[in-house]
Amino acid sequence: MSPNCRFDAVIHFAGLKAVGESVQKPLLYYNNNLIGTITLLEVMAAHGCKKLVFSSSATVYGWPKVVPCTEDFPLVAANPYGRTKLFIEEIARDIYRSDSDWKIILLRYFNPVGAHPSGHIGEDPRGIPNNLMPFVQQVAVGRRQALTVFGTDYNTKDGTGVRDYIHVVDLADGHIAALHKLDEDKIGCEVYNLGTGKGTSVLEMVAAFESASGKKIPLVTSGRRPGDAEVVYASTEKAERELNWKAQYSIDDMCRDQWNWASKNPFGYDTSESTK
Numbered sequence: 667m668s669p670n671c672r673f674d675a676v677i678h679f680a681g682l683k684a685v686g687e688s689v690q691k692p693l694l695y696y697n698n699n700l701i702g703t704i705t706l707l708e709v710m711a712a713h714g715c716k717k718l719v720f721s722s723s724a725t726v727y728g729w730p731k732v733v734p735c736t737e738d739f740p741l742v743a744a745n746p747y748g749r750t751k752l753f754i755e756e757i758a759r760d761i762y763r764s765d766s767d768w769k770i771i772l773l774r775y776f777n778p779v780g781a782h783p784s785g786h787i788g789e790d791p792r793g794i795p796n797n798l799m800p801f802v803q804q805v806a807v808g809r810r811q812a813l814t815v816f817g818t819d820y821n822t823k824d825g826t827g828v829r830d831y832i833h834v835v836d837l838a839d840g841h842i843a844a845l846h847k848l849d850e851d852k853i854g855c856e857v858y859n860l861g862t863g864k865g866t867s868v869l870e871m872v873a874a875f876e877s878a879s880g881k882k883i884p885l886v887t888s889g890r891r892p893g894d895a896e897v898v899y900a901s902t903e904k905a906e907r908e909l910n911w912k913a914q915y916s917i918d919d920m921c922r923d924q925w926n927w928a929s930k931n932p933f934g935y936d937t938s939e940s941t942k
Contacts, residue, residue, distance in 0.1 A: 675717035675848055676710060677841055678703065681750070684796045685725075685893075688747035699750035707761060716768045717848045719841055720758060723751045724776045724830070724859070724898060733865070734901035737774070737857045744893050755857070762855035769853040771844040776830035776861035776900050778837050780920035781927035788927030790934030798871060799831075803924055806881040807932040813883055815868055817890035822897060826868035830861035830899035833915035833923070843911040861900030862913040871917065878921035879929070 681699045682688070688695040703720075710716065727735045728742030743749040755772050762768045779799040781788035795801040804810045818825040840860040847853065866874075872883050906912045915923075 692746040772857040785926040828865035828897040836913040843909040859900040865899040
């Protein structure tokens with residue numbers, strides 16, 4: 667690093683994130699997510715940069731017995747992907763215990779969705795999407811025939827799983843709030859949930875996307891996927907109190923912005939498909 671080029675803080679987003687793939691290829695996930703993070707932390711320490719915001723995940727709560735999830739819940743990772751997040755959290759806590767000059771904020775994301783309101787930046791997963799919203803989007807633009815709903819017999823209002831979806835712009839604002847928090851004197855290693863504090867079922871999300879897009883989303887029902895939790899949503903009180911941050915966007919806003927991106931970019935960033 668050039669002596670004229672200094673960094674005040676690092677936001678660490680990088681990592682592999684597909685749960686199913688992590689089960690099939692655990693060493694790939696441990697090597698990339700864990701070893702990559704350790705290397706990053708070593709480089710930061712070598713250059714005297716000891717402020718970190720890390721992208722963790724609500725997956726560290728496993729299958730919570732009660733909701734909403736608060737930051738002091740027991741931590742149980744149910745798959746290799748989740749374990750990489752949990753292990754990195756533990757590494758961060760150990761680093762702070764060994765050297766109190768470090769200031770680390772761990773942000774536990776719930777379910778980020780949506781796109782930039784401009785429609786120029788959006789989510790374009792390779793292969794079959796692992797998350798609900800990109801799959802719904804691809805059905806709406808005609809890239810896939812139907813959405814498979816896994817589990818319709820949960821103890822929820824409509825039988826489908828419930829999650830806490832957060833707009834990507836709210837998520838970005840949460841990182842800015844975390845960076846400001848790192849400027850305070852006594853931080854240590856703190857953890858915050860980033861969610862809306864509200865649960866939305868699969869069918870509610872589908873209905874909101876149909877309303878935003880004007881498209882009918884054909885559904886195929888299937889059995890529950892092993893390992894899927896019934897209801898997971900965040901308690902956001904700590905982030906509201908200590909980061910002065912609160913999610914502003916609704917499910918309707920998320921679907922509106924996702925459809926704005928999808929309708930402008932039906933084949934994502936692959937322009938070759940749209941010219942065939």
